[in-house]
Amino acid sequence: MQNYKLTLCYDGSRYKGWQRQGNTDNTIQAKMEMLLSRLLEQEVEIAASGRTDAGVHARMQVCSFRANTDMSADVMLIKLRKHAPDDIGIIALEPAAPRFHARLNCIRKSYVYKIWNSAEPNVFERKFMYNYPEKLDISAMNLAAEQLLGEHDFSAFCTKRTKKSAVRRLESISIEKEGDIITIMLTGNGFLYNMVRIIVGTLLEVGSCQRSVDSVGEALRSLDRQCAGFTAPPQGLFLWNVEY
Amino acid sequence: MQNYKLTLCYDGSRYKGWQRQGNTDNTIQAKMEMLLSRLLEQEVEIAASGRTDAGVHARMQVCSFRANTDMSADVMLIKLRKHAPDDIGIIALEPAAPRFHARLNCIRKSYVYKIWNSAEPNVFERKFMYNYPEKLDISAMNLAAEQLLGEHDFSAFCTKRTKKSAVRRLESISIEKEGDIITIMLTGNGFLYNMVRIIVGTLLEVGSCQRSVDSVGEALRSLDRQCAGFTAPPQGLFLWNVEY
Numbered sequence: 001m002q003n004y005k006l007t008l009c010y011d012g013s014r015y016k017g018w019q020r021q022g023n024t025d026n027t028i029q030a031k032m033e034m035l036l037s038r039l040l041e042q043e044v045e046i047a048a049s050g051r052t053d054a055g056v057h058a059r060m061q062v063c064s065f066r067a068n069t070d071m072s073a074d075v076m077l078i079k080l081r082k083h084a085p086d087d088i089g090i091i092a093l094e095p096a097a098p099r100f101h102a103r104l105n106c107i108r109k110s111y112v113y114k115i116w117n118s119a120e121p122n123v124f125e126r127k128f129m130y131n132y133p134e135k136l137d138i139s140a141m142n143l144a145a146e147q148l149l150g151e152h153d154f155s156a157f158c159t160k161r162t163k164k165s166a167v168r169r170l171e172s173i174s175i176e177k178e179g180d181i182i183t184i185m186l187t188g189n190g191f192l193y194n195m196v197r198i199i200v201g202t203l204l205e206v207g208s209c210q211r212s213v214d215s216v217g218e219a220l221r222s223l224d225r226q227c228a229g230f231t232a233p234p235q236g237l238f239l240w241n242v243e244y
Numbered sequence: 245m246q247n248y249k250l251t252l253c254y255d256g257s258r259y260k261g262w263q264r265q266g267n268t269d270n271t272i273q274a275k276m277e278m279l280l281s282r283l284l285e286q287e288v289e290i291a292a293s294g295r296t297d298a299g300v301h302a303r304m305q306v307c308s309f310r311a312n313t314d315m316s317a318d319v320m321l322i323k324l325r326k327h328a329p330d331d332i333g334i335i336a337l338e339p340a341a342p343r344f345h346a347r348l349n350c351i352r353k354s355y356v357y358k359i360w361n362s363a364e365p366n367v368f369e370r371k372f373m374y375n376y377p378e379k380l381d382i383s384a385m386n387l388a389a390e391q392l393l394g395e396h397d398f399s400a401f402c403t404k405r406t407k408k409s410a411v412r413r414l415e416s417i418s419i420e421k422e423g424d425i426i427t428i429m430l431t432g433n434g435f436l437y438n439m440v441r442i443i444v445g446t447l448l449e450v451g452s453c454q455r456s457v458d459s460v461g462e463a464l465r466s467l468d469r470q471c472a473g474f475t476a477p478p479q480g481l482f483l484w485n486v487e488y
Contacts, residue, residue, distance in 0.1 A: 011367050057368075081365070089365020121325070121333020123255050124301075128368060 004073065005096040006046070006063040008032070011087040013127050013235065017054040018061070028052075028088060032063070039079055040069045049106045049242040053194065055234030057128065059112070060091070062242045064102040100244075108171070108243040110187040111196045113236045115204075118180035129181070130236035136207035138177050144206040145173040147217035148199065155223040157199055158192035159231070166192055166223075175203070185240065194231055202229030248317065249340040250290070250307040252276070255331040257371050257479065261298040262305070272296075272332065276307070283323055284313050293350045293486040297438070299478030301372065303356070304335070306486040308346040344488075352415070352487040354431040355440045357480045359448075362424035373425070374480035380451035382421050388450040389417040391461035392443065399467040401443055402436035403475070410436055410467075419447070429484065438475055446473030 010028055020029040029046055036044040046065045052058055069076075077093040084090055116122040116129040117136060148157075151169040158166055170188040177183075184203070186196055202219065205211045211229065219227035254272055264273040273290055280288040290309045296302055313320075321337040328334055360366040360373040361380060392401075395413040402410055414432040421427075428447070430440055446463065449455045455473065463471035 009365060009367050011370075081363070084365075086370050087367055089367040091365060119325070121253060121328075121335060123253050123331055123333040124372060126255075126330050 001066045001068050003064060003066050003096045003098050003100055004093060005100060005102070006032075006065065006093050007091040008058060008061045008063065009089040009091055010058050010061065011127070012052060012055050012057045014087065015054065017056065018048055018051045028061075031085065031088065035080060035083055036065065036067070039076065039083070040067050040071065042067060042069075047102045049102045049109065050191070050239070052239055053197075053234055053237075056237045056239070057235075058239040060241055061239055062102050062106070062244075064096060064100055102242075105244050106190075106242055108187060108189055109191065109239065110185060110241040111191065112238045112240040113184040113186075113196060113200045113232065114238070115182040115184070115236060116180060117177065117182050120180065122180075127235060128238075130233055132204060134208050136177075136182065136204070137209065138175055138182070138207065140209075140213050141175050141203045141207040144203055144213045144216040145175060145199075147213075148173065148220060152220055153223055154192055154195055154220070156219045156225055156228045157195050157202070159194045159198070159225065168192065168195070173199075187241075196237060197232045197234065198225075198228050198230075200232040200236070204232065205229040245310040245312050247308060247310050247340045247342050247344055248337060249344060249346070250276075250309065250337050251335040252302060252305045252307065253333040253335055254302050254305065255371070256296060256299050256301045258331065259298065261300065262292055262295045272305075275329065275332065279324060279327055280309065280311070283320065283327070284311050284315070286311060286313075291346045293346045293353065294435070294483070296483050297441075297478055297481075300481045300483070301479075302483040304485055305483055306346050306350070306488075308340060308344055346486075349488050350434075350486055352431060352433060353435065353483065354429060354485040355435065356482045356484040357428040357430075357440060357444045357476065358482070359426040359428070359480055360424060361421065361426050364424065366424075371479055372482075374477055376448060378452050380421075380426065380448070381453065382419055382426070382451065384453075384457050385419050385447045385451040388447055388457045388460040389419060389443075391457075392417065392464060396464055397467055398436055398439055398464070400463045400469055400472045401439050401446070403438045403442070403469065412436065412439070417443075431485075440481060441476045441478065442469075442472050442474075444476040444480070448476065449473040 016026050018028050020027050046063045048063045073093050080090045114129040116131045119133040153166050155166040168190045172187045174185050260270050262272050264271050290307045292307045317337050324334045358373040360375045363377040397410050399410040412434045416431045419428050
């Protein structure tokens, strides 16, 4: 069995997220497993660096899978590109070391959340940004974001808590405005379910003066989801970069 | 009756073009007339600078219409923005001089055609570019394009010919490649049905060595549609600018 590293991008608009729920459902994992299984005439199971929620995009998602085939990775890449739907892009496919695993070996991930911050129309990028026309105080948002940096229990910034540890290290958050577009980039060693979207929602509440800068640190320490802000919608979110 | 100038942009993907065919059909004109007629409680007829075909986009489309209302243009703009579908953007609405007519007064238009010239995936802009991965000779395309500049009978670059004059003045064509994106911009005093898409298709045949540079001037002089190239698909085309 050869191990492979597969790098994808996708427009998540019409999918119910990465993770397969049945065998033929409308998820990116199910779609890719079906494509690879047909192509290689064997059952293929794919592991990704992490799940993305329904409607969330990936500029870069890294996966791994094992298969037994004589087909070269280059030929597989060409065939996959030919058969992939136009909202899933096959960036690269290469043989990987036997023990490489896309989720277990991932050491750092970045997400980008894009906001269209204007009452002007945004017809051509509307599916890849959250439309939030209210005026925002970017420096207050940056001050609030700083309170989340470092290693913390992020229980307050997570839905569907399990008993597993909610401790993660958030290495950086930057909030930049260029023209009418606000780009929030977050990098860390791991992210909980909905964590990026709840952080973004909370920062938007700070930026629009619905909550104080200090309330963000207080929410973090409370470990209580009720103390954090709303969950920003999925269409502005991109899994941006995955590091090994 | 007050006369108005309305500036729009749209993602043409799901529309059967600008021009109304019935009263409730899936065209941009029908959609906008319905919105304005409901808002102003009177029948409103809209004239645009020109039609766009099914699937063609507009970065800027200018329209005019007359209405009898006490509502200010600013309030109309806000209400229109609120009710417009998310693939039609209301850029501006302002009172116009009584004799202003979006089509009759237009003196110059520009179109842009975008091509994704790579085998790499292009997931996020796929609806706004034509995917043409073959290698292209841009300088041959520019040489061929020069043969079309000036005032000519463009019958060879037009489908559905009527008896009206096919003489138009093409003021400029530029073909530029930046990264994997080729942008073709055309400016002129008017364009025939499918003219931009046939010019682009013909230039693509030159760029991929399927026809000679000189064959483009020959096609122009033939006045015969059969001598020009294929009609490039609509999704790469934008009405870009309209001048008065």
